[in-house]
Amino acid sequence: DGLQSLDLFLQKTRTGQADFTQVVTAPGKDGQAPRSKTSSGTFEFQRPGRFRFVYLKPFAQTIVADGQRLWLYDADLNQVTQRAQAQALGSTPAALLAAAPDLQALRAEFTLQASVAPQDGEGLDWVLARPKSKDGQLQTVRIGFAGTQLAALEILDSFGQRSMIRFSQVQTNPTLPAATFEFKPPAGADVLRQ
């Protein structure tokens, strides 16, 4: 079931690389139809503690966790923010995948249980993770596996906004150059602490 897949994933997967498509759906407010926004890009991670989300469409934004700091670069705004990773990651979905060394470490931050598939999440083995810290932004995170390969992430935040991330072209344990998780601010971009 999902928990076994997660356990095996955490044991066997040190690095990973995939394309992703993300659909964020805000709950329909007072009668309006729910609005959803789609974005896509690439995702790489190296456990523990490093990952890189590169959003390509509809706009260019890069998020890098280099092990100490979390960097965010927005190309249109030409601005970079950086903050300590420990304080930033806590109970975010990225922490689930990239930061936690093993299941026990994950259980410190989340209660974990095998889960039924969420809407449009059939055919995968799912784990439901509920953050233990109550002041976080997240209600639940579900991780979907195809066997022991990461396939999807469903994030429900405390406002009821749902984000479904689907991974494709997944490569497990590719060799990734060290520079993948180093962030070099582009020339001319303002770099500031959050």
Added chain:
Amino acid sequence: CAQPAAAPAGPDAAQRTFWSGRLALQVEGQPSRSFIAAFELQGHAHTGSLQLSTPLGSTLAQLHWNPQGARLHTNNTIEEAASVDALLERGTGAPIPITALFDWLAGLPTPMDGWSTDLSAIAQGRLSATRFSPEPQTTLRITFER
């Protein structure tokens, strides 16, 4: 022919009531601080809502206002106040002048005391504004889907 001071972003700019995009705030200080978020702005200066969310898609704050007052909902607190601008700054540390923002997004350089605006790239869906007073100096940059 005479070029209007700042051509509105599009024919229906005045009636438009929904904007979405990203905003970046830079607050000068020791050290300077910055804040980047995705936003959705809806409605009008007198009645509307603003949602701020992280790039990864989780909501940071929701602000609703009408002539009776404003309400800010962050992860686990709900605050209410008379002025929407003051509430947003107090609740999120982000001094975004909601009342003037609707005009700026529509390409109208409505003056806001303490702020100067640059709407020269409004047709490309970009604007920036700097608050000189009160301290600390704050620069707001917005890129929005036209």
